[in-house]
Amino acid sequence: MTRRNKLLLGIAIAALAALTAWALRPQPLAVETAEVASGAFEQTVSDDGKTRVRDRYVIAAPLAGHVARIQLEVGDPVKQAQIVAELMPTAPALLDARSQRELRERIGAAEAQLARARAELLKTQAQRDQARADRDRQARLSQEGFVSQTAREQAELALRTADRAVDAARFAEEAARYELAQARAAMTRVESGAPAARWPVSSPVAGVVLRLAQQSEGAVALGAPLVEIADPRSLDAVVDVLSQEAVAIRPGMPARLEIGQGVAPLGARVRLVEPAAFTKVSALGVEEQRVNVVLDFAEPLDKVQTIGDGFRVEAHIVTYQQEKAVKVPVGALFREGEGWAAFVVDGGHARKRVVRAPRRNSIEAMVEDGLKPGERVVAYPSDALKDGARVELRSAR
Secondary structure (H helix, E strand, C coil): CCHHHHHHHHHHHHHHHHHHHHHHCCCCEEEEEEECEEEEEEEEEEEEEEEEECCEEEEECCCCEEECCCCCCCCCEECCCCEEEEEEECHHHHHCHHHHHHHHHHHHHHHHHHHHHHHHHHHHHHHHHHHHHHHHHHHHHHHCCCCCHHHHHHHHHHHHHHHHHHHHHHHHHHHHHHHHHHHHHHHHHHHHCCCCCCEEEECCCCEEEEEECCCCCEEECCCCEEEEEECCCCEEEEEEEEHHHHCCCCCCCEEEEECCCCCCCEEEEEEEECCCCEEEECCCCCEEEEEEEEEEECCCCCCCCCCCCCCEEEEEEEEEEEEEEEEEEHHHCEEECCEEEEEEEECCEEEEEEEECCEECCCEEEECECCCCCCEEEECCCCCCCCCCEEEEEECC
């Protein structure tokens, strides 16, 4: 074999070896990537709840008898002192000595309830005056820069809540006054010997009919509910959350309430975290300890045409906020010992990097160390991906 042939053979063998090495080299893994961003981060507790009217009044039968057909319909407006039903008392029950004694005791109970309502009204008025003084004080301090805007907003929320409490106490006093008048009227008609007359049942407050417990004509017992009345636009929301999540919720925290498609979320604030939990069985049959959280709407409901008592809402209670934070999708993080790690794409290779991410929500994690805005990380890394492995980029978003 000549020298030239040997040289050509060597070149052919080297080319074949190079081709074989190129064919057997590890293929790059196709991965989805996401960009590390910078912006507002918030941590929320989200769950379903429902709306409820603040002050609900159930008008009941003041005595046993026969009620005429109620002409009202659900949704009809009702004025204060408007007659909502007419009762024809049952003669034997009204002429019975025991029933007369019960009516007398009912008058005493109604008088005590009225006195209690008046005392409650004075109490709520004093609390409102204190809340107004606190609001004015916080406003002055806020203008001078001694307190935060949040403290001032909480003082204004406390004043609005106190105003509503005064309204509720005033309505309760009116209701107690009408209850006393009805009890006295019942006794007067018994003593006058006219048990067969029609007894009008009037509404103690103005509102809208929410429910008719007794619409058709028929016999009713003493205290049987007839009509339920409330203001359907005076609402709050009740959300039951897991007890381990409720420990992070405090009164005054902001929240968003989603009430349906096509309607922008409504702002709200936490008014109360109930002190007692209850057991609820989930859809999977698991017993859970849950706590009711009461939310007040922080904006008027005028822009929402259809909302009322018992409407479903999806609440997002904000437990933590930071305006400028480094964020990464939670799908890009994986456990590395006791901490977290992520694969950063650098020059076509995946580099594992330890990350400190103390807070997360259902979509994003807030990163305090390990990643910088603008870097790209592997989303949902598989077990086949190792540190330094070649990757082929495929943008996830």
